Amino acid sequence: MMRLIQIGAGNMGAWWMQVIDDSDDIEPAALIDIDSARAAALVRKHRSDSIGVYKTLYDALNRVQADAVLDVSPPQFRLAHIHAALDRNMPILIEKPLAASMNDARAIMDMVNAHDSLVVVAQNYRYHVPIMTVKSLLDAGEIGRLSKVTVEHYRGLSLSGFHQQLAYPLLQDMSIHHLDLMRFFLGAEPLTIFARSWNPPGSAFNGDASVAAIFDFPNHVVVTYDASWSSNGLETSWNGNWRFEGEAGVITLRDDVVTVQKRTGKISGRDIVFDEPRVIAPVAGMPSGQHYLLREFYEAVRGNGVPATIAQDNIHSIRMVFKVIESIKSGTVVTFAE
Structure with a gap:
């Protein structure tokens, strides 16, 4: 079972939580949002109060055992979240876009290449x-x-x-x-x-x-x-x-x-x-859309193949x-x- 830290409890975060619920191989380890009440309500709706709710990714990384990160936050936070995940050698699946600016995108690519880590962008429309x-x-x-x-x-x-x-x-x-x-x-x-x-x-x-x-x-x-x-x-x-x-x-x-x-x-x-x-x-x-992406990410974390929408490809989009x-x-x- 892969344990996933999810960042973001807004509308897209709620949808991703449902996608995780639909999986037999993935479970949430923690939910992160600056609005703790919103995050707690989403946890109660989809799972149980036993899942930790935190305000920052660093808090969650220091307190829970997890295998990967899912980032569903606005793009201006992407660089910091990828940096935190890769510092722990943790693969990360991110909502599009890869970054809020081309400078951020280049900085992310420098980190990906330095850590040789898995960063996958959720281009679910494919x-x-x-x-x-x-x-x-x-x-x-x-x-x-x-x-x-x-x-x-x-x-x-x-x-x-x-x-x-x-x-x-x-x-x-x-x-x-x-x-x-x-x-x-x-x-x-x-x-x-x-x-x-x-x-x-x-x-x-x-x-x-x-x-x-x-x-x-x-x-x-x-x-x-x-x-x-x-x-x-x-x-x-x-x-x-x-x-x-x-x-x-x-x-x-x-x-x-x-x-x-x-x-x-x-x-x-x-x-x-x-x-x-x-x-x-x-x-x-x-499977289609996010269900396909999450399954592909899960298999990649286990060492079975490389997703088509890794950061090294998505930088071109x-x-x-x-x-x-x-x-x-x-x-x-x-x-x-x-």
Whole structure:
């Protein structure tokens, strides 16, 4: 049984506690939150009063026996929590994003390399069933070589707390999922980025809640990203709507439904003839989202494999976020070359 110290008892912390409850191989050793009453209430709801509640990770590390750490705190605390865990040679699973700044991300990578420790980022969107369904089609070459990918994400949100302190709340919170998925789907790193951001009238945010970006990927693949947290209707799913243009057809993910339409090789007058669109059955037979990530982390702690979203890989996804911001601020095309 793996014993886990969890940091964070807010909404995401409550969800992760449920994911832990669903596991037969993992149990909470302690719960940490600056709001002790909130943490105690969450412990009572999910387990028992025997689980220790602490205000800092150092307190918990000094008082309980544990095998690993789960960090579900806001990103500005990530660097300190990873430092504390790695000082005890303890593997840590962290909520996205990896860090609050690129400087923090580099400092984290220095620590990871110095300690040769396991730091895994919870990019759970990779393991949503619709996403895995699309990935299986792309890996099988269903529509041949890609030329264009279109990503749309629209939600109407009103969030308080640290989101109101962010200059780019959508980019600095949600977009890491979609940018990471670009790398995941294409199996490649971006070459350039040009982006703009703005805050629509009536937005509930202080910072820019909308963004439009164009990425160039290898093999002449262009990816456009259009997203907003200040949408006024017809929202997308959290996964977003995706369209993949290939030489042999198109794959779409819309409202979490995957559809394929392919060329027949025939022409009628001036029109290319296409097959009838096919709705693709979701992949099945494996855990998804946070359940998949927690299981993968558990196996890695036991020495069985290396998770796909370790910090050494995820540094490239968070770098995309800050390159988008760099392009917005400069008004220029930004390259990813060091």
